Amino acid sequence: MPVVQVCQNENRQLQNIANILASSNKIVIITGAGISTNCGIPDFRSEDGLYALIQSQYTEASATLLPSPEASALSHETGRTSSKPQHCQRRLPSNVKGKDLFDAGIWRDPTSTSVFYTFIASLRKRIKDEVKQTTPTHRFIRTMRDSRKLVRCYTQNIDGLESRLGLCMDLDRGRGNKARFTTKSKSAPYVPARRAAGGDMDGGCEVVPLHGDLAVLRCTLCHKTCGWEEHGREAMLQGGQAPECFSCATSSQQRYDQGKRVTKIGSLRPNIVLYGEEHPAADALGSITTHDLSLAPDVLLILGTSLHVQGVRTLVKEFAKSVHARAKAKGKVIFVNLSKPSESTWNDSIDYWVSMDCDAWIDTLRRHRPDIWHVQTQIQARVIKKDIERPVKLSTQRGRKGPAPSQKNNVAFTSGQDTATSVKRSPERASTKPPSVICSKEVPQTKAQHSSDSSKENSPLHLPTPPPSNRKQGAEELQRKRSRPLGERDHPVTPSNRLRSIPDSEDELSPLERSRPSKIMEEQSPPAKRRKTAIDIWED
Numbered sequence: 100m101p102v103v104q105v106c107q108n109e110n111r112q113l114q115n116i117a118n119i120l121a122s123s124n125k126i127v128i129i130t131g132a133g134i135s136t137n138c139g140i141p142d143f144r145s146e147d148g149l150y151a152l153i154q155s156q157y158t159e160a161s162a163t164l165l166p167s168p169e170a171s172a173l174s175h176e177t178g179r180t181s182s183k184p185q186h187c188q189r190r191l192p193s194n195v196k197g198k199d200l201f202d203a204g205i206w207r208d209p210t211s212t213s214v215f216y217t218f219i220a221s222l223r224k225r226i227k228d229e230v231k232q233t234t235p236t237h238r239f240i241r242t243m244r245d246s247r248k249l250v251r252c253y254t255q256n257i258d259g260l261e262s263r264l265g266l267c268m269d270l271d272r273g274r275g276n277k278a279r280f281t282t283k284s285k286s287a288p289y290v291p292a293r294r295a296a297g298g299d300m301d302g303g304c305e306v307v308p309l310h311g312d313l314a315v316l317r318c319t320l321c322h323k324t325c326g327w328e329e330h331g332r333e334a335m336l337q338g339g340q341a342p343e344c345f346s347c348a349t350s351s352q353q354r355y356d357q358g359k360r361v362t363k364i365g366s367l368r369p370n371i372v373l374y375g376e377e378h379p380a381a382d383a384l385g386s387i388t389t390h391d392l393s394l395a396p397d398v399l400l401i402l403g404t405s406l407h408v409q410g411v412r413t414l415v416k417e418f419a420k421s422v423h424a425r426a427k428a429k430g431k432v433i434f435v436n437l438s439k440p441s442e443s444t445w446n447d448s449i450d451y452w453v454s455m456d457c458d459a460w461i462d463t464l465r466r467h468r469p470d471i472w473h474v475q476t477q478i479q480a481r482v483i484k485k486d487i488e489r490p491v492k493l494s495t496q497r498g499r500k501g502p503a504p505s506q507k508n509n510v511a512f513t514s515g516q517d518t519a520t521s522v523k524r525s526p527e528r529a530s531t532k533p534p535s536v537i538c539s540k541e542v543p544q545t546k547a548q549h550s551s552d553s554s555k556e557n558s559p560l561h562l563p564t565p566p567p568s569n570r571k572q573g574a575e576e577l578q579r580k581r582s583r584p585l586g587e588r589d590h591p592v593t594p595s596n597r598l599r600s601i602p603d604s605e606d607e608l609s610p611l612e613r614s615r616p617s618k619i620m621e622e623q624s625p626p627a628k629r630r631k632t633a634i635d636i637w638e639d
Contacts, residue, residue: 101446102434105453107463116451117467119431125280125396126243127418128252129411133403133436134236134457135258139229203375213339219369220336223313223327226258233260235461236402241266244305245474247285251391252306255404255411257313257371261306268306268314270380272296274390275303307387309378309411311371318344320365322379332367341366388414392421399432401449403457406440419448435460 105112120126132140205211241264243249254261262268278284279300287293293300315324316332323346327333332342347364355361372378399415399422406412422430434440435453453460465472 100450102440102442102449102452104439105451107455107459110467112451113453113463114467116433116453117464117471119433120398120400120464121468121471123248123398125250125394126248126398126400127250127391127396127422128240128243128400128402129404129415129418130236130240130252130254130256130402131404131411131436132256134234135256135260136403137234137456137458138232138258138260140226140258201373203373205373212341216336216341216368217339219313219371220333223369224333224337226260226313230258230260233263234458236457237261237264239461239464240264240306242472242474244302246471247279247300249302249305250280250394250396251304251387253309253411253414254306255309255408257308257310259308259312259314262314266305267302268304268308268312270304270307270383270387272301272303273383274387275305276301277390277394280394304383304387307384309372309384309414311369311378313369313371315370316342316367317370317379318347318365319368320344320363321347324370325367336369341368343367388417392417395425396422397425397430398422399430401432401434401436403436405436405438406445412444416448 103112105116205215237260240249240252240261244266252261252266259268276297276299279302284299287299289300292298295301316327317324321344323344325332325345327336330342330345335342344365344367347362351361351364370379378384396418399418401415404411406415419432422432424430431450432448433451433453434445434449435455435457437454437456439454440449440452455463
């Protein structure tokens with residue numbers, strides 16, 4: 100399948116690539132010098148690149164070290180040497196390749212070795228002093244790590260800028276935990292301890308330096324590492340001289356003190372891998388690569404490299420096979436670089452070629468899919484135990500008891516604001532103030548309020564007693580009247596006048612009787628006398 104070229108103005112294809120990255124779950128990234136050029140670090144093969152810089156330094160070093168052929172011939176003929184130094188202008192061939200400058204055979208020539216030391220020391224100092232921040236491409240790699248999509252980043256750069264963003268570049272951390280890509284691990288909230296060594300989100304060595312780095316120096320004999328700043332090593336390397344290994348010198352001195360034969364002392368060199376050299380951590384590198392291939396990544400992203408190094412080409416082909424082996428051809432290989440890849444070599448491996456600068460493509464990706472940068476933030480929840488008095492719930496119903504006036508060791512959840520307890524009140528009691536409202540801030544009181552509060556501090560809470568119901572009052576009054584002796588009653592109680600007994604006083608009247616006194620007195624008064632008729636008189 101031919102490689103699809105995507106230019107800067109093809110928004111539909113750029114949107115398609117952005118959707119692929121947004122929907123992916125496992126991404127492998129391979130980077131080159133093109134992602135660091137915007138920081139001021141030159142690449143290798145451009146006109147102002149590292150190869151051209153080394154060529155100029157090699158010419159200067161050769162001029163100071165070697166006499167010119169004309170001066171040598173003149174001294175041979177006259178037998179005299181000139182007091183003025185006459186130097187040659189030896190130059191490397193104009194068609195020299197970077198492989199020749201960074202080849203392992205550079206150690207055979209003292210001039211090349213001296214120039215190499217000076218160049219590497221100058222490059223490290225330049226990166227340390229002049230590069231103030233990383234590029235958007237570096238930060239994109241960190242975003243992929245934070246969004247739990249990054250399987251691994253393999254870089255050919257030796258600047259180590261990824262470590263400034265907190266990405267681990269230590270090969271001793273190994274492969275990491277495979278469980279970090281499970282659904283359970285991704286759904287759990289992010290905690291920094293989970294990313295530590297041994298945690299379920301441990302990514303191991305997140306950025307693998309394929310060609311080493313400039314962080315430390317390595318001994319050519321015992322392969323132990325040490326820093327640049329100790330014992331003036333950096334100044335010696337800038338002068339083109341290799342310092343001795345302190346570990347080898349200490350071991351040799353101990354053997355000499357014991358009367359044994361001294362051992363050879365190795366020299367220190369930058370911890371980078373040249374062409375034709377084996378990686379010092381080749382076993383760890385092979386274990387990490389095998390592990391990542393078994394994870395079956397769904398996207399391979401190649402950024403800022405021309406893919407001219409044989410080892411990197413082999414690595415890209417292996418990962419491309421693993422990505423394309425996914426079901427329904429969902430896996431894609433995306434190549435972002437200004438230079439075009441070779442069609443005869445990469446037609447079956449690369450799906451998209453984005454002919455843009457890496458940082459410019461990252462800005463376009465952010466415009467098309469800004470949700471890629473939406474990373475779950477760390478959740479910080481604090482649980483604080485405080486002594487909180489819960490207010491008493493007022494109730495007007497008789498016989499009901501509210502909760503205890505105070506309860507301790509209540510749990511309060513705080514989110515950075517002042518904690519306060521509120522009292523819920525029904526609409527009918529909206530005007531009733533709660534007995535106490537507990538706030539995290541003290542409210543200033545007047546002297547009168549302070550004195551009244553201090554007097555009521557230990558006094559019990561008196562609630563207003565509601566009036567009794569009329570029905571219950573009437574039943575109690577009737578029961579009291581029935582319990583009186585018969586002689587003390589005004590008249591015998593019969594079924595007809597049982598409820599019409601005359602009370603002893605007005606205080607014994609029920610509220611209902613007080614409201615209707617005329618009707619009750621009318622029912623309780625004796626019947627009026629009527630006039631006698633003629634029949635009554637005849638009967639008498």
